[in-house]
Amino acid sequence: MDSEGSRVVVPRNFRLLEELERGEKGIGDGTVSYGMDDADDIYMQSWTGTIIGPPNTVHEGLIYQLKLFCSKDYPDNPPSVRFQTRINMTCVNQETGVVEPSLFPMLANWQREYTMEDILTQLKREMMSPQNRKLAQPPEGNEDARLDQKGLVVKCCIF
Secondary structure, three states: OOOOOOOOOOOHHHHHHHHHHHHHHOOOOOOEEEEEOOOOOOOOOEEEEEEEOOOOOOOOOOEEEEEEEOOOOOOOOOOEEEEOOOOOOOOEOOOOOEEOHHHOHHHHOOOOOOOHHHHHHHHHHHHHOOOOOOOOOOOOOOOEEEEOOOOOEEEEOOO
16 A cells, blocks of 8 residues: 555544644743633534734734634634634724635635644734734724624623
8 A cells, every 4th residue: 555645634523622732731922822612512613712912013912802613624624713802904804803814814825734823823923014013903992792603792892
């Protein structure tokens, strides 16, 4: 049997369990974190992410909450990513908070090896980019209702 060029494809649930374990342990300097929304979600679809805004930007010290939704096609296809906290970034739809795949290269050029951690880390880097680091932001303490993917109103604010 020729094994050249073949690779082991980790099943979706095993991959998500690995990501969950890594997210629970904490990542790097602690400015990016993620975990499951609901421990009873047997399909491991709904996740929450947090990014603490990077220093020397308009985002410095702000806490951004995100929702990540992994369809049954994940990791072959990217998760949908939506900021719950209002933010002004070139790759984020201002009305919905959705990270637009066509404007965020990591999602547009998704590879199976990418993880939710990679997405959050790249979004943090994007906050530091010249086009985003000084963009005027919605007022702090701004509490706006946004529709989540199930059509429910989500309220959030920056503490």
